Amino acid sequence: xxxxxxxxxxxxxxxxxxxxxxxxxxxxxxxxxxxxxxxxxxxxxxxxxxxxxxxxxxxxxxxxxxxxxxxxxxxxxxxxxxxxxxxxxxxxxxxxxxxxxxxxxxxxxxxxxxxxxxxxxxxxxxxxxxxxxxxxxxxxxxxxxxxxxxxxxxxxxxxxxxxxxxxxxxxxxxxxxxxxxxxxxxxxxxxxxxxxxxxxxxxxxxxxxxxxxxxxxxxxxxxxxxxxxxxxxxxxxxxxxxxxxxxxxxxxxxxxxx
Amino acid sequence: xxxxxxxxxxxxxxxxxxxxxxxxxxxxxxxxxxxxxxxxxxxxxxxxxxxxxxxxxxxxxxxxxxxxxxxxxxxxxxxxxxxxxxxxxxxxxxxxxxxxxxxxxxxxxxxxxxxxxxxxxxxxxxxxxxxxxxxxxxxxxxxxxxxxxxxxxxxxxxxxxxxxxxxxxxxxxxxxxxxxxxxxxxxxxxxxxxxxxxxxxxxxxxxxxxxxxxxxxxxxxxxxxxxxxxxxxxxxxxxxxxxxxxxxxxxxx
Numbered sequence: 001x002x003x004x005x006x007x008x009x010x011x012x013x014x015x016x017x018x019x020x021x022x023x024x025x026x027x028x029x030x031x032x033x034x035x036x037x038x039x040x041x042x043x044x045x046x047x048x049x050x051x052x053x054x055x056x057x058x059x060x061x062x063x064x065x066x067x068x069x070x071x072x073x074x075x076x077x078x079x080x081x082x083x084x085x086x087x088x089x090x091x092x093x094x095x096x097x098x099x100x101x102x103x104x105x106x107x108x109x110x111x112x113x114x115x116x117x118x119x120x121x122x123x124x125x126x127x128x129x130x131x132x133x134x135x136x137x138x139x140x141x142x143x144x145x146x147x148x149x150x151x152x153x154x155x156x157x158x159x160x161x162x163x164x165x166x167x168x169x170x171x172x173x174x175x176x177x178x179x180x181x182x183x184x185x186x187x188x189x190x191x192x193x194x195x196x197x198x199x200x201x202x203x204x205x206x207x208x209x210x211x212x213x214x215x216x217x218x219x220x221x222x223x224x225x226x227x228x229x230x231x232x233x234x235x236x237x238x239x240x241x242x243x244x245x246x247x248x249x250x251x252x253x254x255x256x257x258x
Numbered sequence: 259x260x261x262x263x264x265x266x267x268x269x270x271x272x273x274x275x276x277x278x279x280x281x282x283x284x285x286x287x288x289x290x291x292x293x294x295x296x297x298x299x300x301x302x303x304x305x306x307x308x309x310x311x312x313x314x315x316x317x318x319x320x321x322x323x324x325x326x327x328x329x330x331x332x333x334x335x336x337x338x339x340x341x342x343x344x345x346x347x348x349x350x351x352x353x354x355x356x357x358x359x360x361x362x363x364x365x366x367x368x369x370x371x372x373x374x375x376x377x378x379x380x381x382x383x384x385x386x387x388x389x390x391x392x393x394x395x396x397x398x399x400x401x402x403x404x405x406x407x408x409x410x411x412x413x414x415x416x417x418x419x420x421x422x423x424x425x426x427x428x429x430x431x432x433x434x435x436x437x438x439x440x441x442x443x444x445x446x447x448x449x450x451x452x453x454x455x456x457x458x459x460x461x462x463x464x465x466x467x468x469x470x471x472x473x474x475x476x477x478x479x480x481x482x483x484x485x486x487x488x489x490x491x492x493x494x495x496x497x498x499x500x501x502x503x504x505x506x507x508x509x510x511x
Contacts, residue, residue: 153315154345156333158410159362169362173349252349252390 037221042228045221054205058226059233061205062194064121066237069128069190069197070183077133077186078179081140085175086167091141098137106131106189107196119202127197132186139182143175177253180245187241191234207233260413260446262289262312266321268471269307281307283471285321294440294447296457297465298500300508304472305450306418312448313339313416326413335359338407338445342419344399346391352402353378353387359410377405380439397428401435408443417449421456433459437484454500458493459486464500468507475507 019039026038033041083090109130117123155170198208207230214222267285270278281304289295297305310316314333323330346355353374360370378384381401421429457464468475
């Protein structure tokens with residue numbers, strides 16, 4: 001048996017043991033599905049939800065909120081990070097503002113998200129944006145600050161004679177690994193904000209929305225199902241992104257990416 | 259004709275406390291077309307600063323540099339530079355590193371690849387055209403860096419201790435290859451080195467700098483044909499003379 005199969009088998013074994021312990025505790029120690037639903041309760045709830053057919057709609061709506069927030073964070077965070085990382089004046093100008101806004105927890109923006117956007121998809125997107133923006137901004141900024149001086153000078157002697165050319169052909173490609181890991185962190189934070197963003201009823205569907213909705217209905221097995229789906233979906237999004245980035249960057253960067 | 263003329267050149271760097279450090283003062287030098295000149299001197303004598311000023315990467319405080327009769331005001335592809343550190347862009351394949359300067363000039367893809375292939379061939383790395391820099395050894399990277407500088411067809415090739423990070427054997431081989439490139443391309447080369455041996459092996463003239471402020475202590479002409487024999491008595495004699503000169507300038511501080 002090689003290491004890889006050994007690792008996999010042990011992992012599966014541990015999951016099975018955990019499920020068995022969970023089942024025993026839920027059924028014989030706690031004994032109330034409302035306090036701690038058992039594995040079979042959750043499996044049954046999952047089967048029912050599959051049958052009801054709203055799961056796909058929930059995932060689609062959540063991905064829409066998530067996508068709006070991340071795209072906005074990307075299209076604002078990267079350019080502002082580039083400006084601050086490349087031009088000293090932009091850094092001096094914007095840094096105090098950024099430093100004041102950055103420590104505000106993303107969820108603290110929820111009241112204004114509702115006031116500015118109403119109970120809309122954009123409001124949920126805005127909360128996710130508030131969580132994802134700063135990781136992308138700071139990663140882009142430090143990626144640009146860390147571009148080796150010799151690359152910039154090589155670019156200059158080889159004929160890049162404007163800041164635009166130096167950014168486009170030298171600094172940006174050099175900073176891509178840093179930006180990619182910033183996006184990865186931003187996706188993690190954004191996904192965490194999702195549950196809260198959907199809590200106040202911006203839509204009739206959504207994984208976060210359903211989680212709260214089932215809580216109000218005291219359907220705790222359903223709540224566990226949505227928790228698990230949120231976890232898995234987050235994991236899959238991270239994996240897809242990581243594989244994509246590694247596939248793109250590994251060709252020139254042996255090893256340490258994102 | 260692509261000579262370099264340096265006239266009354268001085269360079270002062272501002273320090274934290276408001277005073278300045280005089281790195282170079284009163285440097286006058288004429289470098290002829292197709293000449294191979296090495297700059298040597300003790301650490302901190304400003305030889306790299308002088309090279310960077312010729313490249314346009316540093317400004318002068320007094321005096322100036324003209325190349326081919328035109329004043330140097332900033333970096334220009336007409337003055338190619340090879341750095342001591344590995345400066346290849348790691349995200350570009352070897353061929354696209356060599357073609358970078360042509361891409362900046364707006365040369366079409368087909369044509370710039372053809373030119374880049376020619377220079378890769380010249381440095382003997384055609385079979386690595388599609389490799390990424392991390393796949394190359396240190397010596398190969400510097401050969402690609404030389405090809406990249408040459409692909410712009412510069413008037414002058416500036417080299418800042420390009421072989422400083424290489425092991426002794428690779429270094430000797432690179433020196434031989436550089437001389438053959440120089441004979442084929444007929445470029446003017448200004449070469450900064452710590453190694454007196456390297457300078458005696460390569461140069462038409464060795465410019466010895468004295469430190470703080472850096473100025474020209476002496477210029478030694480080496481009339482021998484190439485390839486030169488490192489083990490000959492006359493080679494050793496010139497090497498000893500230059501070393502003694504550097505020692506003296508260091509001790510009289």
